[in-house]
Amino acid sequence: PKIQAKKIVIDKMIHFAFNKYNIKPDSYGILDDVASIIKANPQIKMIKVEGHTDWIGSEAYNMKLSQKRAESVVTYLVGKGVPSTKLQPVGYGKTRPIATNKTAE
Numbered sequence: 869p870k871i872q873a874k875k876i877v878i879d880k881m882i883h884f885a886f887n888k889y890n891i892k893p894d895s896y897g898i899l900d901d902v903a904s905i906i907k908a909n910p911q912i913k914m915i916k917v918e919g920h921t922d923w924i925g926s927e928a929y930n931m932k933l934s935q936k937r938a939e940s941v942v943t944y945l946v947g948k949g950v951p952s953t954k955l956q957p958v959g960y961g962k963t964r965p966i967a968t969n970k971t972a973e
Contacts, residue, residue: 869901876905876915882941887925889936891944899941903948912954917941919959920966927961935959 869878882899883892891899906912919938921930938957946952 869898869905876902878902882937884937884940887933889919889933889940891940896944899944900948903945903950906945906950906954915955917945917955917957918964919957920964921962923962923965925962927963930961931959933959934961 869876878898880895880898882895884890885892906915917938919934919936919941921934921937925933935957936959938959942952942955942957945955
């Protein structure tokens, strides 16, 4: 992760199990790095933590799941010493896909 154009750019995905909002342990290192960046840069006032889902499921369900995913990341970062006042969890459900969802990949 690095700070770029007023946002922290993470070049890897934070992983969750299908249909879950618990962070998979393979993502802890990434989030530890994010926490370190935030704590090392006190000029950062607010970070929007965005949660997303795949296209499977209803819009309402995925909005709720993505919000819970964002909240899980906030909880993790707070546990690493990031002030909760700097973190705003927002769920986008399936409204902002990173791919077209036209193939299984």
